Amino acid sequence: MSLVYALVGAGIVACALFMILSRNLVRMLLGFSMLATGANLLLFLAGGPVTDQPPIIAEDASTLAASADPVVQALILTAIVIGFALTVVIGVLVLRAWKARKTIDAREINDAEALGQPRRNDPADG
């Protein structure tokens, strides 16, 4: 099963990267969100043999029996929330860009480039 998940996870990452390379900012944003999903799936795979036992200690036991790796799950849980926050912050930026510039094409957001080169007449130029 891990082979299937590895291929699917890598496939999701490939699609996500393809979207990130787009110049449409919304498409990029969706790509980032999907990249997080794919990465989480691959991280989950790193946690050990695939099992359907959740890492929860049974009522009558005091230690954890054989189950999925809890450390990886703790990592992924925060990663999901952080990835979500990242996606939303990008979303906020895209919305601001649209409101301010009326474009969601990355090429047209070039205010920094329009400022040109640093000033030319510095003393070191002689």
Next chain:
Amino acid sequence: MLEWLLISLVGACCVPLLARVIARGAGFLIALLPLGLFVVLISTAPVIERGWVRSAGFPWAPSLGLDFTLRLDGFSFLFCLLVTAIGALVTIYADGYLASKSPAERSRFHTLILLFMTAMLGTVLAENMLVMLMFWEATSVLSFLLIGFEGRSGRARRAALMALQVTAFGGLMLLTAVMLIGNEIGTYSMAEAVRQADRLVGSPSGNAIVACILLAAFTKSAQFPFHFWLPNAMQAPTPASAYLHSATMVKLGIYLLARFEPVFAATSWGRNTVITVACLTMLVSALQALRAENFKSALAYSTIASLGILVLLVGLDGPAASVAMVGFLLAHALYKAALFFCAGSVIHATGLHSLRAMGGLARFLPLTALACLGASLSMAGIPPFIGFISKEFLFEAQLESSWELVPLAIAVVVNAVMVGVAGVITLRPFFMGRGKVTQVRNHETLALAAPPLLLAAAGLVISLEPGWITRSALRPAVAAVYGSPVKVDIAVWHGITPMLMLSGVVIATGALIVRFWRPIHERLRAVDRLDRLAIERFWGMGLRGLITGSRRLTRRLQHGDLRRYLLTVIAAMVLLLLWSAFAGGVRPRFPVPDTIEIAPTLIAFVALAGAIMAAVGRSLIASMVATGLTGISVAITFLLNGAPDLALTQFAVEALLVVLLTALLLAVPLSSPVTRGSGMRRFDFAVAFAFAAVLALGVIDMAASRHPSAVSDLYGRLSYVAAHGRNVVNVILVDFRAFDTLGETTVIAVAAVLARALLPHAHWAQDTAPPPATHFSFRMVGKPLFWLLLASSLVILWRGHNDPGGGFVGGLMAALAVAILSLAYGTARAERAMRVDPMMLVGLGMLLALCSGVPALLLGRPYLTQLWWEPASWLPAVGTALVFDLGVYLVVLGAVVTFLLGLQKEAAR
């Protein structure tokens, strides 16, 4: 000695403030600081006289080999005497020279001069090479500040920058040399480095060490081809030129060479290089001195020639060379500082710079003319001045050394030119050309006349009464340089010797140069090839090339296309990964094939199909839905593989993303025009595919090598026993790794602050937008759904410690409840239902999470150690972990609601 440096440093910062209070004559008071140090130095003369060495120091950073150690031997002593004595005269002189400046500027100048004096003392006293380097760099920086003192003048700024570039390059070379030496012998002690000179030179970095030391010395002492910064440095106020650029700082290169003579002499090429460079410097500067039009630049080029002679003497072997070097060092410092003072007085009085415009000034500046005459006679080497004695030593050293006659011939020519320059700069401005200048702007004052007179007189007194200075300064200095005591006999008359005859030749040639200066000068000035081939031009061209080149490179790298930036990053990652895998000889392993179950495989393929759909879909809506499909399928995959917590969180996130992104998509155009051509798309696909392929190989390899994780095992055993929780994932988050979680919670809080700052928000709960037109059924169920979700979020928060759930997912659920409210009844209604600003919730949550660690701190346990209290067996245990989780819950809730309402309101604007 430590206290000398301390007094000097503190004094440099405080004493010059006097110049702000006292209008006239503050220089005399300020000069008491260098003068006091001078007197203290004189009082240690008996120690030096016996050939003893005084040491002092304290460990500073012993682990780095950096001890603040100082050492006062004869050579350092001579330097210290010169630095303090001339320092005192410079302070006095500057008071007269800068009389027309504002008190603030005078005070600034005095501060810089005294700080420079401190740096000089530190450099020549330092025993640890790192300490020396520190002071050495300080002299470069102060030189920069003094050259650029007239910061409004573009030429001064350019000259200051040029001097800094050259000398700072030398400083870097010195740093390299010191590091290599320390690496080789394991200590930064200069004495130890010199003692182990043979070992240093024999080491693999031996040649590099010597080359770096030579470069450092040549740049500091303005040797060819680095000499060009010194004439430009004449932009500095004249007292600074006298002090830094003739008498003291430029001699630091000589000091360094003299100290490390055993090191460079141990290589086969060291002495040859030093002597060749010295000869070239002498020739080039003698030529330029004859071409110079300005008083100060004539002096500057003759200073470079003198530095060349000093470097030549360091390079020559034999005791006579050491005697000559020390003698000439002293003589030159005395007469050249005096001449600079005279030049300054002339410029101050007339405002003229060109030698040809001046004449007959002896009438207006009689004392200056007298001082200039005395100093020039010393420079020309006329008996009985000290310059004559040092010249005798110079020729004696050359005759005695094992060298051929070429350097001797060059020295004779250069000395003749120096006689000529001395004659020209005395006779032309002061005594010849009567009537060229009919009035002066400023007359000489005590402050302007006394320093050059004193120096010129010292040149005469020392040669006639050489007893004390020979005993206490010259002889110990020679002994320190040569390594063993040498007989030093200073007398004006030695009988008819070859040296005397050479002196005669020199003086005769010099007299001819004075006589025919004008035609020689004009003929040489006509040769403009000399200007075209000047090193300075190449330096300027190199600098311009560097700036243009970096500008081009910047334009190439900073092209402003986001897609190409990302492509570069991704492609670089692929290449680095592949390279490291190949370099390490790693071959991917494959896991043992296990059973493939139909249902989970199908769900995984749905996730992949969603991803592909999102990537190729034309419409943004379709892409968003497909992205959600991938997310939900991955969530189901988590659920099927024993990760209910992850599944819950992912479901909540996907639901919220739909709400949030819909708000965004309502604002922006949905049909996206094509932004990439088909070629670009193919290329992007290839890069993305390559990255994914490398990633897949890595993950498959990782899956094939299963090893039990010790930390997971530990958490599994301790979770219930130590942390009272059955849900290990949640226990890890709130207890074992609570500090990590705190950091992640902070990230979310910061994201909320960012969103709030970016989205202009109306005043809280004062939105008057009408409610959206939603379907009747949604309006009916909206409120019950809100309460249901809110209640279940609290349940999820509470039960999280023992069952799937917790603060993160609870917060997301609660935010979902608010989202439903705002979708059904509008943002205004949702805001009212919240009662408080969501940012308040974020703050409160952060506060709770941060404070939950404090009780442990009070009990003396590490921060964020969670404490538990079990009131009775039938009551649930309570602990600080619950407070922590509540904090996380509130932060997530507040942050998501901030995002949600902010986006929805901004989109609707």
